[in-house]
Amino acid sequence: MKYIPDALRRLWHRMGSPRWFYETTGPWVPWLAAAAALLIGVGTVWGLAYAPPDYLQGDSFRIIYIHVPAAYLAQAGYILMAICGVVLLVWRMKLADMVMATVAPIGAAFTFLALATGSIWGKPTWGTYWIWDARITSVLILLFLYLGIMGLRRAIERPEAAGRACAILAIVGVINIPIIKYSVDWWMTLHQPATFSVTSAPAMPAIMWVPLLLNVLGFNLLFAVSVIQGTRTEVLIRERRTRWVTDLCRGEQA
Amino acid sequence: MHPKRKQRLLVIGVLVCGVGLTTALVLNALNENINLFYPPDQIVAGMAPIDQRIRAGGVVVEGSVFRETGSMTVSFLISDLAGSEVPVTFEGILPNLFGEGQGIVANGRLGADGVFVASEVLAKHDENYMPAELAAMAGRKPPMGNEVDSGSNSYSAGG
Numbered sequence: 001m002k003y004i005p006d007a008l009r010r011l012w013h014r015m016g017s018p019r020w021f022y023e024t025t026g027p028w029v030p031w032l033a034a035a036a037a038l039l040i041g042v043g044t045v046w047g048l049a050y051a052p053p054d055y056l057q058g059d060s061f062r063i064i065y066i067h068v069p070a071a072y073l074a075q076a077g078y079i080l081m082a083i084c085g086v087v088l089l090v091w092r093m094k095l096a097d098m099v100m101a102t103v104a105p106i107g108a109a110f111t112f113l114a115l116a117t118g119s120i121w122g123k124p125t126w127g128t129y130w131i132w133d134a135r136i137t138s139v140l141i142l143l144f145l146y147l148g149i150m151g152l153r154r155a156i157e158r159p160e161a162a163g164r165a166c167a168i169l170a171i172v173g174v175i176n177i178p179i180i181k182y183s184v185d186w187w188m189t190l191h192q193p194a195t196f197s198v199t200s201a202p203a204m205p206a207i208m209w210v211p212l213l214l215n216v217l218g219f220n221l222l223f224a225v226s227v228i229q230g231t232r233t234e235v236l237i238r239e240r241r242t243r244w245v246t247d248l249c250r251g252e253q254a
Numbered sequence: 255m256h257p258k259r260k261q262r263l264l265v266i267g268v269l270v271c272g273v274g275l276t277t278a279l280v281l282n283a284l285n286e287n288i289n290l291f292y293p294p295d296q297i298v299a300g301m302a303p304i305d306q307r308i309r310a311g312g313v314v315v316e317g318s319v320f321r322e323t324g325s326m327t328v329s330f331l332i333s334d335l336a337g338s339e340v341p342v343t344f345e346g347i348l349p350n351l352f353g354e355g356q357g358i359v360a361n362g363r364l365g366a367d368g369v370f371v372a373s374e375v376l377a378k379h380d381e382n383y384m385p386a387e388l389a390a391m392a393g394r395k396p397p398m399g400n401e402v403d404s405g406s407n408s409y410s411a412g413g
Contacts, residue, residue, distance in 0.1 A: 052385030056351060061383055090262045126376045127349030133290040171266060175277050186281075188289040188311060190359055195381040204383040 018095050018235040019244050025228045032225040039218030047211035054208075063121040065212055069219035071114035074142060075177055077107030077223065081149070082174040085167030095231070097163035098238065100170065101153060102230035106223065108146035115139060126190055134183035135191035138176060145173040159238070291359045295338040302364050310340060310370050311359040311378065319354055332358065332370075344372040351377035 014020045047065035054061035081103045087096035118136070119129045130136070149166050156162035184193045195203045202209050239245045255263075281288065291311035292302040302308055312332030319330045329343040342360055352358060357378035362371050 052387070054383050055386040055389035056384075057379065064383075086263070086266055089266060090259050125349075125351055125379050127351075127374075128376055131290070131376070134288050168269075171270060172273050174270070175274050179277070179281070187285075188291055188293065190290055190376060190378055192379050192381045195383065203381045205385065205388060207385065208383055 015095055016093050018098065018239055021095055022232050022235045025232060029225060029229055032221050032228070036218050036221035036225055039214050039221065043211045043214030043218055047215065051208050051211055057125055060121055060124045063117050065215050067114060067117040067121065068212060069216045070110045070117065071139070072216065073219055073223050074107055074111035074114050074139070075180060077103050077110060078142060078145070078170070078177060079174065081107065081170045085170040088163055088167045089171075094238070097159075097167075098231050098234040099227065100163070100166060102227050102234055104146055104150045104153070104166075106226050106230065108143060108150065110223070111139065111143040111146055115143065131190050133189035133191055134187040135180065135189050138180045138183050141176055142180060145169070145176065294332055294334040294340045295336065297340045297364060297370070298338045304366055305363050307361070307363060309359055309361050310342065310364070311357070312340065313357050314352070314354050315339060316354045332360070340370055341368065342370045342372055344375050346375070348375055349377040351379065
């Protein structure tokens with residue numbers, strides 16, 4: 001492992017310290033929150049009020065400005081949780097467990113938002129709120145995985161054991177992510193295939209996708225700030241008996 | 255890397271590969287059942303069961319939509335755009351996006367005569383989004399909705 005740069009190695013070791021995380025990320029929070037609010041504000045107003053309506057769906061297509069970022073973060077959040085699971089199991093890094101515990105409810109919320117907005121859009125477009133096609137069913141499984149991980153953590157009393165159990169479930173469940181992604185290509189579904197891909201131009205003009213891009217960036221920052229703030233809270237709760245946390249609390253009271 | 259960590263990483267790798275392989279085999283075995291609908295070529299080839307609740311999906315053939323006078327019954331052909339066509343009849347309210355050239359998924363039963371009797375018709379949307387001006391330039395029409403336009407030869411009064 002000699003080819004890993006020194007700076008990266010030092011960062012990796014520091015991340016083992018929840019205190020370092022708490023103190024470093026503190027100043028980021030207001031900036032991230034402000035940038036998220038700005039991007040989501042501009043993207044949403046632009047998308048809902050100024051982007052042209054779709055020639056087939058009319059105004060109902062505008063739900064993509066919420067649906068697509070939510071669905072994307074639902075999956076990205078799960079991958080983050082699985083990576084934290086690997087880090088926890090292999091390197092026994094406490095911070096990874098704290099991030100994992102924070103991501104689960106946030107990811108579940110985005111998954112629910114994706115399913116709910118999709119359902120609201122499905123009625124006027126498809127003619128039904130719900131259909132058991134491969135895409136929608138696999139996203140519902142994603143929601144159940146998130147809820148299962150949240151429940152598992154509360155069901156096991158010892159935090160270390162709970163963390164490891166959640167890590168294994170998160171890692172095993174990551175199989176569902178490629179299934180969600182490729183469900184619309186592998187099987188015949190009612191849900192349409194992807195509009196955006198890395199390899200080809202979007203199947204949508206720029207006046208429609210620019211506000212979507214702003215919202216995707218904004219939702220990313222919203223997700224980041226939620227995870228950072230949640231993890232900071234988790235750090236304080238779990239390290240409440242350490243000297244630095246008691247000092248911190250005393251300093252705040254004074 | 256510490257040998258113990260290397261070993262743990264290996265165990266996780268094996269676990270993920272094992273679960274992945276199992277899932278792939280299960281999904282492969284269930285392949286037919288995960289598909290939401292039968293495409294026209296499978297129905298024409300007799301691969302779809304007769305008189306059972308199934309779904310059929312395809313593109314509504316241009317000029318094939320026919321409305322019976324004085325009733326809600328609509329009949330049309332669905333195609334896979336590769337030569338196979340299946341006749342469908344439906345009595346009820348069609349979704350707004352239904353139209354000639356649009357993809358649909360119909361829920362119903364296939365008769366022995368090869369006509370699919372639908373009890374529900376859902377519109378399938380594709381991945382393309384376009385403002386009306388661009389669509390007009392590209393020669394795409396907005397959907398007819400439930401009203402078949404009067405220019406169509408299959409139009410009949412009523413409704």
